[in-house]
Amino acid sequence: MLRLLLLPCLLALLSLTACQSTQKSTPTLDTPDAARAAALSRSSRLSDVNYQYQLTLTSDGFNGKADISFSLTEVTAPLSIDAVGMQLSGVTINGSYLYPDYDGKQLTLSPALLQSGENQLQLSFSGNYQTEGNGLISYIDPQDGQQYLYSHFEPDGASHLLPLFDQPDLPARFTLEVVTPPQWQVIGNSQPQACHNEQTGHCVKFSTQPQLPLSPHNMSLHAGPFVHWQRQGELPLGLYARQSQQHLVQSDIWLEKTQSNLQQLQQVLDTPFPFAKYDQLLMMQDDNSLFTEPHSGAASVAFIRSSEPDKTLLRQQLARQWFGNMVSIDWWHSRWLSDAISLYLAGSEASAIVGSQARDLAYQTDELQMGGHAVGEPAHYLSGDPIIRTKAVAALKQLELQIRKDKLLQIMKAFLQQYQGKAAGAGAFISIAQATAGVDLSKWKQDFIDTRGVNRLQARVDCREGVVETLTLQQLPDSQGKLRTQKLMLGLYHTDRSGVHLDRHIPVLIQGQYTRVDAAANLVCPDFIWPNEEEQAYLRVIPDEHSLSVSGMKLGRIHNKQTSLLLWLSMWQSLLSGELSAEDYLAKVLLNAPEMTDADTSELLQQHLLALKQYIAASNSDNAWLIDAMAQLSLQRAMETSAFPVLQQNWLDTYIQLARSREALDHLQQWLEHVKGPLPPLTEEQKFRALLQLTRYDHPAANKEIQKFRKRQQLTELQSLQLRAISPKASEKRALLAKLPLLSEANREAVMSVLYPPEQQLLSQASADQRLALIQDDSLPLGMREQMAANLPYRSCNQDSADKLQRLSKQSSQRAIAGLLERQALWVAQCVRINQSL
Numbered sequence: 001m002l003r004l005l006l007l008p009c010l011l012a013l014l015s016l017t018a019c020q021s022t023q024k025s026t027p028t029l030d031t032p033d034a035a036r037a038a039a040l041s042r043s044s045r046l047s048d049v050n051y052q053y054q055l056t057l058t059s060d061g062f063n064g065k066a067d068i069s070f071s072l073t074e075v076t077a078p079l080s081i082d083a084v085g086m087q088l089s090g091v092t093i094n095g096s097y098l099y100p101d102y103d104g105k106q107l108t109l110s111p112a113l114l115q116s117g118e119n120q121l122q123l124s125f126s127g128n129y130q131t132e133g134n135g136l137i138s139y140i141d142p143q144d145g146q147q148y149l150y151s152h153f154e155p156d157g158a159s160h161l162l163p164l165f166d167q168p169d170l171p172a173r174f175t176l177e178v179v180t181p182p183q184w185q186v187i188g189n190s191q192p193q194a195c196h197n198e199q200t201g202h203c204v205k206f207s208t209q210p211q212l213p214l215s216p217h218n219m220s221l222h223a224g225p226f227v228h229w230q231r232q233g234e235l236p237l238g239l240y241a242r243q244s245q246q247h248l249v250q251s252d253i254w255l256e257k258t259q260s261n262l263q264q265l266q267q268v269l270d271t272p273f274p275f276a277k278y279d280q281l282l283m284m285q286d287d288n289s290l291f292t293e294p295h296s297g298a299a300s301v302a303f304i305r306s307s308e309p310d311k312t313l314l315r316q317q318l319a320r321q322w323f324g325n326m327v328s329i330d331w332w333h334s335r336w337l338s339d340a341i342s343l344y345l346a347g348s349e350a351s352a353i354v355g356s357q358a359r360d361l362a363y364q365t366d367e368l369q370m371g372g373h374a375v376g377e378p379a380h381y382l383s384g385d386p387i388i389r390t391k392a393v394a395a396l397k398q399l400e401l402q403i404r405k406d407k408l409l410q411i412m413k414a415f416l417q418q419y420q421g422k423a424a425g426a427g428a429f430i431s432i433a434q435a436t437a438g439v440d441l442s443k444w445k446q447d448f449i450d451t452r453g454v455n456r457l458q459a460r461v462d463c464r465e466g467v468v469e470t471l472t473l474q475q476l477p478d479s480q481g482k483l484r485t486q487k488l489m490l491g492l493y494h495t496d497r498s499g500v501h502l503d504r505h506i507p508v509l510i511q512g513q514y515t516r517v518d519a520a521a522n523l524v525c526p527d528f529i530w531p532n533e534e535e536q537a538y539l540r541v542i543p544d545e546h547s548l549s550v551s552g553m554k555l556g557r558i559h560n561k562q563t564s565l566l567l568w569l570s571m572w573q574s575l576l577s578g579e580l581s582a583e584d585y586l587a588k589v590l591l592n593a594p595e596m597t598d599a600d601t602s603e604l605l606q607q608h609l610l611a612l613k614q615y616i617a618a619s620n621s622d623n624a625w626l627i628d629a630m631a632q633l634s635l636q637r638a639m640e641t642s643a644f645p646v647l648q649q650n651w652l653d654t655y656i657q658l659a660r661s662r663e664a665l666d667h668l669q670q671w672l673e674h675v676k677g678p679l680p681p682l683t684e685e686q687k688f689r690a691l692l693q694l695t696r697y698d699h700p701a702a703n704k705e706i707q708k709f710r711k712r713q714q715l716t717e718l719q720s721l722q723l724r725a726i727s728p729k730a731s732e733k734r735a736l737l738a739k740l741p742l743l744s745e746a747n748r749e750a751v752m753s754v755l756y757p758p759e760q761q762l763l764s765q766a767s768a769d770q771r772l773a774l775i776q777d778d779s780l781p782l783g784m785r786e787q788m789a790a791n792l793p794y795r796s797c798n799q800d801s802a803d804k805l806q807r808l809s810k811q812s813s814q815r816a817i818a819g820l821l822e823r824q825a826l827w828v829a830q831c832v833r834i835n836q837s838l
Contacts, residue, residue, distance in 0.1 A: 036331060039167045042079070047071045048118070049172035049213075051164055056179040057223055059147055062136065063126035065090075066163050070121075075114040080106040082159035082166040084135075086127040093121050107163065125163055132745035133783055135160025136221065142716065143244035148224030150281070153298065155332055158216035169330045169423040171213035176206045180223050187222040187240060189214065189299045191277050212274060212299075212421045215328040220298035222281055231255040235262070238279035249282060250309075257309040258318075265318050265345065268409065271416050274326035275300035280317070299325040316346040323412075327419040334425035336375045336449075340392035341412065360569055362390035363540050364576075366454045367479045368822050376426055376449040387452075394538035395448035401487040401536065402444065403437040411436045447485065448538065453478025457510070457532065458542040459490075463525035471520035473531055475513055475539070485511050488537040491563060492520070493528035495550070499557030499595075500528050510537070527551050530563050541570045542579055548588075555588060556595030564601045572608045576830045581837035582612070586626065590633060594640065599647050602637075606654040609634070612834070613658055618758035618797040619835040624660070626838070631658035639678055652679065656689045660759075665699045672705050688719060696726045696757055718750050726754040730763055737767055741780060745787070752791035761796060768794050772808065775817055782814065789820035795828045797835060802828040 048071040055064035072079070084105050091100045093113045100123075101108040109121070129138035129149065134157025137150045151161070159166035177195045178186050180202050186192060188206035195205040206221075208214050226240040229251035237258055241249045258280065266273060280302045302317040324338035366387055375392045400408045411433045419428065426449070434441050456476040462469045473490070475483055490506040503526065506519045528551040532541050548555075558564040571588065574580035589605065596602045609630045616623050634655035641648040659668055668690045671682055682690065691709060694702040706723060709715065715723075721743075724732045736751055743751065756764040771792050775785045795801050805825035812818035 039169070039331070042165065043167065043169050045072055045074045045079070046165065046170060047073070049165060049170060051162070051172055052175045053162055054177045054179075055162075057136075057149060057184075059181070061126065061128045062161065063124070064162075065124050066122065068121040068163070069118060070165075071118050072114055072116060075111050075116050078111055079109045079114060081109070081121070081163055082156075083107055083125060083163035084160045086125045086163070088163070089124045091121075091123040094119055123163060127161070130160060133157070141242050141244050143242075146225055146243060148226070148242060149222060151219070151221045151298070153219055154217040156217070158219050161221070162216075162219075164216050166216045168215045168217055168328055168332070171215045171328055171421065171423055172208075173210070173213050174206070174208045174219060176221070177203060178206070178221070178223070179203045183225050184223050185226040185228055185240065187220065187226075187238070187279050187281065187301060189218075189220050189275070189301065191236065208299075209276065212326065214299050214325070215423060218299045218325050218328060220301040222301070226281075229255065231259065233259075235273055236277040237262075238277065239282065240279060241282045245282070254280070254282075254309045257311065258314055261311060261314045262318055265315060265322075268345065269322060269416065270413055271322065274321060274420070278302075278318075278321070280304055312346045316342045319345040322416055326421070327416060328423040330423040330425035330428075333376055334427075336388045336392045337426045337429055339388050340396050343389060343393045344396045358386045358389045359535070360573065362386040363454050363573060364826065365823075366391065366452055368819060368826065374450055374452045377452075391448060391454075391538050394536075395444070397536055398448060398486055398538070399433070399441070399444060403433075403439060407437050408433075443485070447482075451480065451482060453480045453482055455482075455484055455539045456542050457537075457539045459529040459531045459544045459547075461520075461526070461529060461544070461546050466525050468520050468523045468525055471517045471529075473508065473510055473515045473517065475510055475515070476542075477513075483512060484539075485509070486537040486539065488531065488539075489533035490517060490520070491530040491533035491560075492523065492526040493530070493551070493558075493560075493563075494524075495527040495554050499559050500551050500554050502560050502563070505533055528558075530567065532566070533563065535562070535566060540573055541566065542574055543567065543570055552588060553591055554595070556592030561598055561600065564598065565604055568601060568604055568608070575612075575834065578833045578837070582626075582834045583838060586612075586629070590629070593633060593637060597641075597644060597647065599644070599650065602647055603650055606634070606650055609654060610657055614758050615797070615831045615834045616838075617660075618761065618795070618831050623835065623838045627658060628661050628664065631655055631660070631664055634658055642678075642680075648680070649683075652682075652686065653689070656686060656693060659690075659693050660697055665694055665697055668693060669699065669701045669705060672708075684713070692722060692726055692754065695723050696728070696754075698728050718747055721747055721751050722754050725751045726757065728760055728763060730766065733763055733767065737770065740774070740788070741784060745783075748784070749787060749791055752788065756793050758793070758797075764793065765796065775821075776812070782816075785814070786816050786820060789817045789824075793824065793827075794821075795824050795831075797828060797831040799829075799832055802832065 048069070050069045052067040053064055055062060068081070082105065083102070088100045088102055088107060091098055091107070093109055094115060096113055098110075098113065101110070107123075129136050131138060134152050134154075137152055139148045139150060140146070141148065151157075153161075155168075156166050158164060165172075174189070176188060178188070180186055182202045184202060186202070186204045188204075189208060190206045192204035192206060195203040222240070225243060227243055227246045227249075229239040229249075231237040237255050239249070239251055239254050239258075258278070262273060262278070278300055282304055300321065302320075304313060304317060319342035320338060323341040324335075327338075329335050329338055373387065375387060375395065396408070411429070414432050414436055415424070415429050418424075418432065430441055430445060455478050458474050458476075459471065460474060461471045471490075477483055487507065487509050490508050492503045492506070493500050494503050495501070503524075506517060508515060508517055508519075508531075526547075528547040529544060530541070530547075532539060555564075555567065558567065571580060571585060575582060575585045589609070593602075593605060596605070613627050613630065616627055634651050638648050638651040638655055641651060655664075656668065659665055671679070672687060672690055674681065687709065691702070691706055693699075694705060721736070725736050727733075733755060736755060740748055740751065771788065772794055774780065775789045775792075777785065795805065802825045805821050805828060809818045809821035809825060812821060
């Protein structure tokens with residue numbers, strides 16, 4: 001039936017070093033129990049750690065001298081200091097020279113040379129910059145060839161630049177003198193002071209505040225010919241950007257909004273900003289060539305990828321200065337707390353903070369056996385982890401609902417006051433919370449911090465003569481069979497000619513499998529029900545049959561934007577889990593998309609359409625016509641949204657990426673030829689995407705259009721690699737697959753993202769075993785293998801493929817890789833379900 005309804009629309013629209021380690025580290029760290037035990041043993045012996053460095057940065061690498069003092073309580077065992085991939089010389093301990101016992105990662109000091117009480121270690125060191133991962137990253141701006149250095153020290157990257165005890169529970173005092181070329185700006189953790197150095201160059205000095213020692217991962221050092229803006233005041237604010245991006249920065253707006261949000265947070269926390277200045281280093285949102293982590297922050301410095309000063313992002317980064325820097329974490333499993341608090345303080349509702357994409361990913365991840373994890377799981381650390389960004393924030397929201405918001409803020413203030421300048425974990429926070437609130441939080445901790453899994457919730461309403469008789473919320477167990485107690489807000493809506501409108505909220509405490517909402521009895525029967533308004537609870541809503549049948553043709557006009565986003569996200573999740581057929585989902589999309597004018601909801605829908613294309617294309621079935629239907633819907637919406645330029649551009653982008661029929665590809669080629677029509681000219685980025693599509697489907701004009709593009713502007717190395725990778729030529733794919741380990745992180749990920757599109761099943765199957773062997777190759781860096789496991793599909797849309805990936809996941813000795821393979825298996829299972837439902 002759906003196909004018959006769509007064919008007329010389709011036809012009409014188609015007419016139109018020495019002891020040196022070379023292995024790179026990555027921001028992802030699987031920390032075994034042995035490493036944690038070793039770190040605890042070291043920190044139990046050490047105190048009063050003080051680092052003094054003289055560091056010289058050149059275009060080729062770094063060198064320096066270290067003077068490190070520390071106190072020891074136990075000297076019967078060796079002591080190690082971390083220094084990754086360096087060359088060491090001139091090592092003395094307590095005045096005695098020694099030949100360094102150095103394995104490329106740690107310098108080990110013999111107990112015979114250590115003494116109880118104060119010790120003094122001095123040495124010279126040198127090394128090379130990193131180009132990816134952790135440490136001091138050297139980046140050449142492709143726009144102008146200028147070199148910039150960026151530090152990325154979390155979780156264990158400071159020891160790639162400086163010899164030190166690189167663990168979060170050892171805050172220390174740092175003094176750092178840095179010599180650079182004269183034209184470079186240098187950004188560190190304090191206001192720079194001029195210093196004198198025998199070498200020629202520019203010398204600046206940074207020192208930690210006496211009352212605020214820093215953990216190594218909170219250190220920061222950036223250098224290069226940055227453009228700099230500053231606002232003086234009680235707290236100096238700095239803003240830095242690369243010279244090539246200067247024209248994109250609205251510095252006055254950035255600094256004004258930073259100042260405003262800083263003042264608001266100081267009032268909320270009733271605690272002064274902990275550092276003597278605050279700097280922000282800006283990267284534009286479309287610059288994906290440096291770092292995979294979108295935003296990171298060290299003490300008094302934030303590294304932000306954004307072209308606009310978004311309030312949520314500004315507040316999140318500022319809050320991290322208190323929670324995570326002023327009070328450091330004690331180990332990586334407590335990172336969830338600083339992340340969750342900073343996200344909580346960045347906005348009033350969890351869903352507004354974390355966004356629908358993170359929530360979608362969190363729900364899927366939380367149900368995985370290998371890839372999922374509890375919020376506070378000791379062996380886990382992933383910066384930007386979706387479960388932390390979603391479930392941990394929801395946990396704080398549930399805590400707020402249990403004890404009141406003012407009490408939660410009181411707990412945060414007490415935590416800051418007690419642990420200022422120290423390392424503290426989630427256990428310390430929970431202890432303070434229980435004492436301050438006077439409640440037992442063991443059930444809350446068990447439900448949200450210690451156990452994995454997400455529950456599903458569905459409303460069931462019985463109405464008679466337009467009045468509610470009963471309204472019940474059914475909670476379904478998670479993958480562990482667990483039900484949770486949560487507070488939420490039930491939303492009841494009515495429909496009229498203009499759309500779907502909220503009538504009232506009803507607060508509900510859900511307990512057990514069924515919760516009867518007595519407050520809804522005798523109310524006017526709602527046309528639409530959303531049982532988790534403002535996304536206060538951590539659970540996945542299954543849209544109820546009553547709401548979808550009564551309001552099904554008006555779901556594109558839900559006036560509550562947040563509910564609209566969550567509904568379409570929920571329907572997508574219901575599709576993936578088999579609760580909603582692909583035919584029903586597409587029918588709702590095609591009926592309601594023409595009514596959508598909100599850019600965010602439309603963008604979410606566009607992402608889901610592109611994902612659905614992948615599932616359908618992988619099946620090698622006769623359902624490919626549905627991809628053409630989605631493409632023509634996108635083209636139609638692009639034609640209808642000329643009054644909304646952002647919305648129109650998003651629909652154009654979606655159309656380009658969905659185009660696969662000969663008619664649609666011919667249309668793309670005509671568009672590249674500047675044939676006039678009802679749509680605006682393609683941007684340069686859209687032109688390249690169109691080239692990718694023509695190449696992907698081996699269009700006869702692909703090579704000609706690529707040559708024209710080359711004449712108009714130079715293809716970047718990344719673009720050239722992607723065009724080679726997406727081509728359906730076995731020889732190109734074999735060559736690039738062999739070259740993958742030699743590529744930079746950014747180029748490698750760009751190639752892998754297009755190397756095996758789902759419709760190129762035969763080409764993918766030919767090298768599947770080779771790719772699986774690569775991720776199991778222990779000689780390759782773990783981060784590279786994780787990247788391959790995440791981005792190279794090894795899958796066919798059948799149950800045998802899902803079973804094989806599940807077996808490989810369980811056999812993998814690396815937990816992160818096991819989780820990524822399990823996610824690939826989940827994708828295959830979803831693909832099978834979707835295509836079976838068509």
